Amino acid sequence: MTMNNKMIIGNIENCDLPDLGIFDLQVRIDTGAKTSSLHVDNLSRYKKAGKPWVKFEIHPNIHKVAEVVECNAPIQDIRRIKSSNGTVEERYVIKTMVSLGQESWSIEITLTDRSDMSYLMLFGREGMGDKVLVDPSATFLLTDYS
Secondary structure, eight states: OEETTEEEEOSEEEEEEGGGTEEEEEEEEOTTOSSEEEEOEEEEEEEETTEEEEEEEEOOOTTOTTOOEEEEEEOOEEEEEEOTTSOEEEEEEEEEEEEETTEEEEEEEEEEOOTTSSSSEEEOHHHHTTSEEEOTTOOOTTOOOO
16 A cells, blocks of 8 residues: 555564565564664674674574574664663664565664564664655555465
8 A cells, every 4th residue: 555655554564674584574663763673693793804794693483483594784883772661772783675565675773682572673763764654553554464
């Protein structure tokens, strides 16, 4: 569904992060969060061709915790982020492609421990840009379950 050429999305959607090899990931849409964040495990920094990179693991399927995707990405930035519980932490920021519905674009994502949260990824305002409108009363508007 679109309005003024913007996708209408619900408060929970499925997205792909194809550059990271992650597909059909349930994400929580959060217009109160500036930056998108992703839960990762075993996060470590290294250098590749003299540039700072990170490697990390994601368990994208909460029903199959043995399934692990290993990811590598160049570090875009390091930012101090205040989480919803008021804690401030420094996080690595990566840039990657997100696919939502039929659209794909580049977003920045902070890497963190979201193990106490219900969803592995929070999709924030900067990631949404001017591409979407959010219907907070709906979920999975872009997913065809028919």
